[in-house]
Amino acid sequence: EKKVFRIAIDGPSASGKSTISKYLSEILAIDYLDTGAMYRAITFYLLENGYSLTDENEIEKGIKKIILKYDNNNIIINNKILKDELRTEVVTKNVSLISSYSSVRSKLVNIQREIAKKNSIILDGRDIGTVVLPNAEYKFFLVADPEVRARRRLKDKNSRLNMTFDEIVEDIKRRDYLDSTRAISPLKKAEDAIVIDSSKLTINEVVENILKSIRGI
Ligand code: CDP
Ligand code: CDP
Secondary structure, X not given: OOOOOEEEEEOOOOOOHHHHHHHHHHHHOOEEXXXXXXXXXXXXXXXXXXXXXXXXXXXXXXXXXOOEEEEOOEEEEOOEEEOHHHHOHHHHHHHHHHOOOHHHHHHHHHHHHHHHHHOOEEEEEOOHHHHHOOOOOEEEEEEOOHHHHHHHHHHOHHHXXXXXXXXXXXXXXXXXXXXXXXXXXXXXXXXOOEEEEOOOOOHHHHHHHHHHHHHOO
């Protein structure tokens, strides 16, 4: 009988969650769900359809119209596959506000739990170890200095940001602040999560670290 297990990877913006989760999912041959991309998808949809992002009642109406599916690592909203749209500056700037609304969070947390039931899987986000999967078998909390994270973002060709180094540092600090001070499901280390500071570690070293603690050696 196959043993199903879940790995929760949380941490602030640009701490390496998605890169490391992708590698781990290949090495362990299990699924991977990027929950940040789901919050970005909702933000994209609301912007695209002209909702006032500060009006919580409007947002609640808007998200009732959304059918979100996750298939083959693709996020599909009302039959449209979203890819590059998710990482634009306007989505990045607004996603922390949208993810502070309870109607948005409860919709996505339900979907995430449903997906995590089926197979062994890695979920990355902010509240996976604390709220989405408090019983996950393995929990990690990635951190790195804001300047290190900004430098990595700047080098990252996929991030599609037309920002200077200083602007990226500011955006990272602003989202760290919003994400860790919001009322519902703030960014917070689960008590039983293992902290990995990658400021001075390569991607491979972080992956090795995680594999060692999963294998218990
Ligand atoms: O890639 P980056 O770390 O910049 O962000 P992301 O993981 O794509 O997440 C974008 C935003 O979604 C975060 O800044 C949070 O505001 C929100 N988020 C959340 O609230 N809860 C999650 N589980 C994942 C993301
Ligand atoms: O998903 P999250 O926003 O936490 O971060 P990411 O997009 O996976 O990582 C941000 C950037 O940092 C990517 O370009 C990674 O390749 C890079 N990175 C690194 O250079 N060294 C690490 N130890 C971790 C991430």
